[in-house]
Amino acid sequence: MAEAALKRADADETVHVALGDRAYDIRIGRGALDETGASARALGARKVGIVTDANVARAHLPRVMESLKRAGIDASAVTVAPGEASKNLGTLGEVVDHLLAARIERGDLVLALGGGVVGDLAGFAAAVLRRGVRCLQAPTSLLAQVDSSVGGKTGVNSRHGKNLIGAFHQPSLVLADVDALDTLPEREFRAGYAEVAKYGLLGDEAFFAWLEGAHGGVFGGGPERIEAIAASCRAKAAIVARDELERGDRALLNLGHTFGHALEADVGYDGSRLVHGEGVAIGMAMAFRFSAALGLCGTDDAARVERHLAAVGLPTSAKAIPGGVSGADALLEHMRQDKKVEGGALTFILARGVGQAFVARDVDPAKVLGFLERELG
Incomplete structure:
Protein backbone atom coordinates (compact mmCIF):
# COMPACT_ATOMS: atom_id res chain seq x y z
CA MET A 1 0.00 0.00 0.00
CA ALA A 2 2.56 2.61 1.10
CA GLU A 3 4.93 2.44 -1.90
CA ALA A 4 2.12 2.45 -4.48
CA ALA A 5 0.35 5.22 -2.61
CA LEU A 6 3.30 7.59 -2.61
CA LYS A 7 3.89 7.05 -6.34
CA ARG A 8 0.44 8.54 -6.98
CA ALA A 9 0.29 11.04 -4.18
CA ASP A 10 1.82 14.12 -5.85
CA ALA A 11 -0.84 14.18 -8.60
CA ASP A 12 -4.52 15.00 -8.49
CA GLU A 13 -6.78 11.97 -8.38
CA THR A 14 -10.12 11.09 -9.97
CA VAL A 15 -12.21 8.30 -8.47
CA HIS A 16 -15.17 6.97 -10.47
CA VAL A 17 -18.37 5.84 -8.76
CA ALA A 18 -19.81 3.18 -11.09
CA LEU A 33 -12.99 24.80 -6.24
CA ASP A 34 -11.64 26.96 -9.07
CA GLU A 35 -13.15 24.38 -11.45
CA THR A 36 -16.68 24.93 -10.13
CA GLY A 37 -17.83 27.16 -12.99
CA ALA A 38 -16.33 25.03 -15.75
CA SER A 39 -17.75 21.90 -14.13
CA ALA A 40 -21.24 23.35 -13.81
CA ARG A 41 -21.12 24.49 -17.44
CA ALA A 42 -19.98 21.01 -18.55
CA LEU A 43 -23.01 19.60 -16.74
CA GLY A 44 -25.25 21.91 -18.77
CA ALA A 45 -26.49 24.07 -15.90
CA ARG A 46 -27.66 27.62 -16.56
CA LYS A 47 -28.19 28.47 -12.90
CA VAL A 48 -26.63 27.26 -9.67
CA GLY A 49 -28.19 27.53 -6.22
CA ILE A 50 -25.44 27.40 -3.60
CA VAL A 51 -26.10 26.11 -0.10
CA THR A 52 -23.35 26.87 2.41
CA ASP A 53 -22.81 27.87 6.03
CA ALA A 54 -21.56 31.13 7.48
CA ASN A 55 -18.02 29.91 8.16
CA VAL A 56 -17.51 28.36 4.75
CA ALA A 57 -19.08 31.36 3.05
CA ARG A 58 -16.45 33.65 4.52
CA ALA A 59 -13.60 31.37 3.47
CA HIS A 60 -14.68 30.12 0.04
CA LEU A 61 -17.92 31.60 -1.33
CA PRO A 62 -16.37 34.61 -3.17
CA ARG A 63 -13.95 32.30 -4.99
CA VAL A 64 -16.75 29.96 -6.06
CA MET A 65 -19.04 32.81 -7.14
CA GLU A 66 -16.21 34.26 -9.24
CA SER A 67 -15.61 30.88 -10.89
CA LEU A 68 -19.30 30.61 -11.79
CA LYS A 69 -19.35 34.18 -13.08
CA ARG A 70 -16.38 33.49 -15.36
CA ALA A 71 -18.29 30.51 -16.76
CA GLY A 72 -21.32 32.70 -17.49
CA ILE A 73 -23.54 30.95 -14.95
CA ASP A 74 -26.07 32.78 -12.77
CA ALA A 75 -25.67 31.89 -9.09
CA SER A 76 -27.29 32.73 -5.79
CA ALA A 77 -26.45 31.52 -2.31
CA VAL A 78 -28.33 30.67 0.85
CA THR A 79 -26.30 30.57 4.06
CA VAL A 80 -27.26 28.50 7.11
CA ALA A 81 -25.84 28.50 10.62
CA PRO A 82 -22.81 26.25 11.07
CA GLY A 83 -23.22 23.00 12.95
CA GLU A 84 -25.45 19.97 13.37
CA ALA A 85 -28.36 22.08 14.68
CA SER A 86 -29.02 23.23 11.08
CA LYS A 87 -29.89 19.69 10.00
CA ASN A 88 -33.62 19.96 10.67
CA LEU A 89 -36.87 20.23 8.73
CA GLY A 90 -37.22 23.93 9.48
CA THR A 91 -33.88 24.82 7.90
CA LEU A 92 -34.60 22.45 5.02
CA GLY A 93 -37.80 24.40 4.30
CA GLU A 94 -35.92 27.70 4.31
CA VAL A 95 -33.29 26.34 1.90
CA VAL A 96 -35.90 24.94 -0.49
CA ASP A 97 -37.83 28.23 -0.40
CA HIS A 98 -34.66 30.11 -1.36
CA LEU A 99 -33.93 27.73 -4.24
CA LEU A 100 -37.48 28.07 -5.53
CA ALA A 101 -37.32 31.86 -5.27
CA ALA A 102 -34.07 31.73 -7.27
CA ARG A 103 -35.95 29.72 -9.93
CA ILE A 104 -33.60 26.76 -9.81
CA GLU A 105 -35.04 24.34 -12.36
CA ARG A 106 -34.59 20.62 -12.96
CA GLY A 107 -31.86 21.24 -15.52
CA ASP A 108 -29.89 23.42 -13.08
CA LEU A 109 -27.70 22.51 -10.12
CA VAL A 110 -27.77 22.73 -6.35
CA LEU A 111 -24.22 23.22 -5.12
CA ALA A 112 -23.40 21.93 -1.63
CA LEU A 113 -20.45 24.05 -0.50
CA GLY A 114 -19.36 22.98 2.96
CA GLY A 115 -18.91 20.09 5.34
CA GLY A 116 -21.10 17.12 6.11
CA VAL A 117 -24.02 19.10 7.51
CA VAL A 118 -24.27 21.30 4.41
CA GLY A 119 -23.78 18.31 2.12
CA ASP A 120 -26.58 16.33 3.77
CA LEU A 121 -28.93 19.33 3.90
CA ALA A 122 -28.26 20.59 0.36
CA GLY A 123 -28.38 17.07 -1.07
CA PHE A 124 -31.78 16.45 0.52
CA ALA A 125 -33.02 19.85 -0.70
CA ALA A 126 -31.93 18.88 -4.22
CA ALA A 127 -33.69 15.52 -3.89
CA VAL A 128 -37.06 17.09 -3.02
CA LEU A 129 -36.83 20.35 -5.02
CA ARG A 130 -39.17 20.02 -8.01
CA ARG A 131 -39.05 16.26 -7.23
CA GLY A 132 -35.37 16.07 -8.05
CA VAL A 133 -32.67 18.52 -9.14
CA ARG A 134 -29.04 17.59 -9.79
CA CYS A 135 -26.51 18.23 -7.05
CA LEU A 136 -22.83 19.09 -7.21
CA GLN A 137 -21.02 18.33 -3.96
CA ALA A 138 -18.06 20.61 -3.11
CA PRO A 139 -16.97 19.27 0.30
CA THR A 140 -14.70 21.55 2.32
CA SER A 141 -14.08 19.34 5.37
CA LEU A 142 -12.05 16.13 5.54
CA LEU A 143 -15.05 14.19 6.83
CA ALA A 144 -17.18 15.33 3.90
CA GLN A 145 -14.46 14.67 1.32
CA VAL A 146 -13.93 11.06 2.37
CA ASP A 147 -17.43 10.13 3.44
CA SER A 148 -20.60 12.18 3.43
CA SER A 149 -20.27 13.79 -0.03
CA VAL A 150 -19.94 10.37 -1.70
CA GLY A 151 -22.68 7.79 -2.03
CA GLY A 152 -25.87 9.82 -2.21
CA LYS A 153 -27.05 9.66 1.40
CA THR A 154 -28.83 12.91 2.24
CA GLY A 155 -31.06 13.95 5.09
CA VAL A 156 -31.79 15.80 8.28
CA ASN A 157 -32.15 14.86 11.92
CA SER A 158 -35.29 14.27 13.95
CA ARG A 159 -35.85 14.52 17.69
CA HIS A 160 -35.97 10.72 17.47
CA GLY A 161 -32.45 10.42 16.10
CA LYS A 162 -29.81 11.32 13.54
CA ASN A 163 -30.43 11.20 9.77
CA LEU A 164 -33.84 9.57 10.13
CA ILE A 165 -35.45 11.81 7.47
CA GLY A 166 -33.83 11.77 4.06
CA ALA A 167 -33.36 10.21 0.64
CA PHE A 168 -30.75 8.59 -1.54
CA HIS A 169 -29.81 11.23 -4.14
CA GLN A 170 -26.51 10.73 -5.93
CA PRO A 171 -24.53 13.85 -6.88
CA SER A 172 -23.58 14.54 -10.49
CA LEU A 173 -20.00 15.36 -9.48
CA VAL A 174 -17.86 15.74 -6.36
CA LEU A 175 -15.11 18.39 -6.28
CA ALA A 176 -12.81 17.74 -3.32
CA ASP A 177 -10.39 20.66 -2.97
CA VAL A 178 -7.65 19.62 -0.56
CA ASP A 179 -6.55 23.27 -0.21
CA ALA A 180 -9.86 23.95 1.55
CA LEU A 181 -8.73 21.68 4.37
CA ASP A 182 -6.02 24.19 5.32
CA THR A 183 -8.75 26.49 6.66
CA LEU A 184 -10.20 23.85 9.02
CA PRO A 185 -9.79 24.10 12.78
CA GLU A 186 -7.54 21.30 14.02
CA ARG A 187 -10.40 19.66 15.89
CA GLU A 188 -12.49 19.38 12.71
CA PHE A 189 -9.61 17.88 10.74
CA ARG A 190 -9.01 15.30 13.48
CA ALA A 191 -12.71 14.45 13.51
CA GLY A 192 -12.66 13.87 9.76
CA TYR A 193 -9.62 11.62 10.09
CA ALA A 194 -11.77 9.17 12.07
CA GLU A 195 -13.62 8.40 8.83
CA VAL A 196 -10.29 7.88 7.00
CA ALA A 197 -9.16 5.37 9.62
CA LYS A 198 -12.56 3.66 9.34
CA TYR A 199 -11.82 2.45 5.80
CA GLY A 200 -8.74 0.61 7.00
CA LEU A 201 -10.50 -0.84 10.01
CA LEU A 202 -13.51 -2.15 8.12
CA GLY A 203 -11.80 -3.85 5.20
CA ASP A 204 -8.18 -2.92 4.46
CA GLU A 205 -5.63 -3.74 7.14
CA ALA A 206 -2.79 -2.68 4.79
CA PHE A 207 -4.29 0.82 4.50
CA PHE A 208 -4.64 1.05 8.27
CA ALA A 209 -1.02 -0.03 8.70
CA TRP A 210 0.01 2.64 6.16
CA LEU A 211 -1.92 5.26 8.15
CA GLU A 212 -0.14 4.21 11.34
CA GLY A 213 3.10 5.33 9.72
CA ALA A 214 1.87 8.09 7.41
CA HIS A 215 -0.66 10.01 9.52
CA GLY A 216 1.88 12.76 10.17
CA GLY A 217 1.95 13.57 6.46
CA VAL A 218 -1.84 13.45 6.25
CA PHE A 219 -2.15 15.98 9.06
CA GLY A 220 0.82 18.03 7.85
CA GLY A 221 -0.55 18.52 4.33
CA GLY A 222 2.07 16.37 2.61
CA PRO A 223 1.52 14.18 -0.46
CA GLU A 224 0.05 11.57 1.87
CA ARG A 225 -3.05 13.74 2.28
CA ILE A 226 -4.29 13.39 -1.30
CA GLU A 227 -3.60 9.66 -1.29
CA ALA A 228 -5.41 9.09 2.02
CA ILE A 229 -8.46 10.91 0.65
CA ALA A 230 -8.32 9.07 -2.68
CA ALA A 231 -7.90 5.68 -1.00
CA SER A 232 -10.88 6.41 1.24
CA CYS A 233 -13.00 7.47 -1.74
CA ARG A 234 -11.98 4.39 -3.73
CA ALA A 235 -13.04 2.18 -0.84
CA LYS A 236 -16.39 3.90 -0.45
CA ALA A 237 -17.03 4.03 -4.21
CA ALA A 238 -16.51 0.28 -4.49
CA ILE A 239 -18.96 -0.44 -1.67
CA VAL A 240 -21.58 2.02 -2.97
CA ALA A 241 -21.35 0.51 -6.47
CA ARG A 242 -22.13 -2.92 -4.98
CA ASP A 243 -24.87 -1.80 -2.61
CA GLU A 244 -26.24 1.66 -3.40
CA LEU A 245 -29.28 1.51 -1.09
CA GLU A 246 -27.58 -0.10 1.93
CA ARG A 247 -29.34 -3.44 1.77
CA GLY A 248 -26.15 -5.43 2.23
CA ASP A 249 -22.48 -4.71 2.85
CA ARG A 250 -22.81 -0.91 2.55
CA ALA A 251 -23.85 -1.14 6.20
CA LEU A 252 -20.15 -1.80 6.91
CA LEU A 253 -19.58 1.92 6.39
CA ASN A 254 -21.42 2.40 9.67
CA LEU A 255 -18.53 0.93 11.68
CA GLY A 256 -18.54 2.90 14.94
CA HIS A 257 -21.72 4.75 14.04
CA THR A 258 -24.23 2.81 16.15
CA PHE A 259 -22.33 3.70 19.30
CA GLY A 260 -21.33 7.12 17.95
CA HIS A 261 -24.82 8.21 16.91
CA ALA A 262 -26.17 7.18 20.31
CA LEU A 263 -23.53 9.35 22.00
CA GLU A 264 -24.33 12.30 19.70
CA ALA A 265 -28.04 11.99 20.45
CA ASP A 266 -27.35 11.73 24.17
CA VAL A 267 -25.48 15.07 24.22
CA GLY A 268 -28.22 16.68 22.13
CA TYR A 269 -25.95 17.10 19.09
CA ASP A 270 -23.99 19.70 21.04
CA GLY A 271 -20.85 20.20 18.95
CA SER A 272 -19.04 21.90 21.81
CA ARG A 273 -19.11 18.56 23.61
CA LEU A 274 -18.93 16.07 20.76
CA VAL A 275 -18.69 16.40 16.98
CA HIS A 276 -19.62 13.59 14.62
CA GLY A 277 -16.10 12.37 13.86
CA GLU A 278 -15.27 12.23 17.56
CA GLY A 279 -18.40 10.15 18.11
CA VAL A 280 -17.28 7.82 15.31
CA ALA A 281 -13.81 7.50 16.84
CA ILE A 282 -15.24 6.58 20.23
CA GLY A 283 -17.74 4.29 18.49
CA MET A 284 -15.05 2.43 16.55
CA ALA A 285 -12.97 1.91 19.67
CA MET A 286 -16.10 0.67 21.46
CA ALA A 287 -16.99 -1.63 18.54
CA PHE A 288 -13.58 -3.29 18.76
CA ARG A 289 -13.74 -3.54 22.56
CA PHE A 290 -17.25 -5.04 22.28
CA SER A 291 -15.99 -7.47 19.63
CA ALA A 292 -13.16 -8.48 21.96
CA ALA A 293 -15.61 -8.90 24.84
CA LEU A 294 -17.67 -11.23 22.66
CA GLY A 295 -14.55 -13.22 21.75
CA LEU A 296 -14.67 -12.19 18.09
CA CYS A 297 -11.26 -10.52 18.02
CA GLY A 298 -8.28 -10.22 20.31
CA THR A 299 -7.78 -7.54 22.93
CA ASP A 300 -4.60 -6.65 21.05
CA ASP A 301 -6.71 -5.61 18.04
CA ALA A 302 -8.84 -3.36 20.23
CA ALA A 303 -5.70 -1.89 21.81
CA ARG A 304 -4.19 -1.23 18.38
CA VAL A 305 -7.27 0.71 17.29
CA GLU A 306 -7.29 2.78 20.48
CA ARG A 307 -3.57 3.45 20.21
CA HIS A 308 -3.79 4.87 16.69
CA LEU A 309 -6.86 7.01 17.33
CA ALA A 310 -5.30 8.39 20.50
CA ALA A 311 -2.04 9.10 18.62
CA VAL A 312 -3.85 11.58 16.37
CA GLY A 313 -5.69 13.18 19.29
CA LEU A 314 -9.09 11.50 18.96
CA PRO A 315 -11.13 10.34 21.97
CA THR A 316 -11.64 6.60 22.42
CA SER A 317 -14.02 6.44 25.39
CA ALA A 318 -17.39 7.92 26.30
CA LYS A 319 -15.76 9.02 29.54
CA ALA A 320 -13.81 11.60 27.51
CA ILE A 321 -16.99 13.50 26.57
CA PRO A 322 -17.22 16.75 28.56
CA GLY A 323 -20.11 16.54 31.01
CA GLY A 324 -20.41 12.78 30.61
CA VAL A 325 -23.39 10.88 29.21
CA SER A 326 -26.74 9.85 30.69
CA GLY A 327 -26.08 6.17 31.32
CA ALA A 328 -26.19 2.73 29.77
CA ASP A 329 -29.99 2.46 29.61
CA ALA A 330 -30.31 5.82 27.86
CA LEU A 331 -27.64 4.93 25.28
CA LEU A 332 -29.32 1.61 24.56
CA GLU A 333 -32.63 3.42 24.01
CA HIS A 334 -30.94 5.75 21.51
CA MET A 335 -29.57 2.69 19.68
CA ARG A 336 -33.09 1.33 19.27
CA GLN A 337 -33.75 4.27 16.92
CA ASP A 338 -30.73 3.44 14.74
CA LYS A 339 -31.52 3.19 11.00
CA LYS A 340 -30.13 -0.36 10.88
CA VAL A 341 -32.67 -1.69 13.41
CA GLU A 342 -34.97 -4.25 11.75
CA GLY A 343 -37.99 -5.66 13.50
CA GLY A 344 -36.71 -4.13 16.72
CA ALA A 345 -33.47 -6.18 16.51
CA LEU A 346 -30.19 -4.38 17.13
CA THR A 347 -27.60 -4.45 14.33
CA PHE A 348 -23.95 -3.64 14.94
CA ILE A 349 -20.82 -3.55 12.81
CA LEU A 350 -18.36 -5.75 14.68
CA ALA A 351 -14.90 -7.09 13.79
CA ARG A 352 -12.88 -10.28 13.76
CA GLY A 353 -9.72 -8.20 13.53
CA VAL A 354 -8.37 -5.01 11.98
CA GLY A 355 -9.71 -4.89 8.41
CA GLN A 356 -12.24 -7.66 9.11
CA ALA A 357 -15.53 -5.95 9.94
CA PHE A 358 -18.88 -7.66 9.43
CA VAL A 359 -22.58 -6.94 9.95
CA ALA A 360 -23.89 -8.55 13.14
CA ARG A 361 -27.69 -8.74 13.21
CA ASP A 362 -29.95 -9.35 16.20
CA VAL A 363 -27.29 -8.64 18.83
CA ASP A 364 -28.47 -9.53 22.34
CA PRO A 365 -29.53 -6.26 24.06
CA ALA A 366 -28.52 -7.71 27.44
CA LYS A 367 -24.94 -8.12 26.23
CA VAL A 368 -24.96 -4.58 24.85
CA LEU A 369 -26.29 -3.20 28.11
CA GLY A 370 -23.69 -5.08 30.16
CA PHE A 371 -20.92 -3.80 27.90
CA LEU A 372 -22.18 -0.21 28.17
CA GLU A 373 -22.32 -0.45 31.94
CA ARG A 374 -18.69 -1.58 32.02
CA GLU A 375 -17.67 1.17 29.56
CA LEU A 376 -19.25 3.90 31.63
CA GLY A 377 -17.85 2.47 34.83
Missing part, protein backbone atom coordinates in the same frame (compact mmCIF):
# COMPACT_ATOMS: atom_id res chain seq x y z
CA LEU A 19 -23.59 3.42 -10.83
CA GLY A 20 -24.74 3.03 -14.41
CA ASP A 21 -26.68 6.08 -15.60
CA ARG A 22 -26.10 7.69 -12.18
CA ALA A 23 -22.31 7.27 -12.29
CA TYR A 24 -20.11 10.23 -11.43
CA ASP A 25 -16.55 11.24 -10.67
CA ILE A 26 -14.86 12.45 -7.50
CA ARG A 27 -12.10 14.90 -8.43
CA ILE A 28 -9.52 15.29 -5.69
CA GLY A 29 -6.77 17.87 -5.87
CA ARG A 30 -5.47 21.32 -5.12
CA GLY A 31 -7.57 24.23 -6.36
CA ALA A 32 -10.55 22.05 -7.31
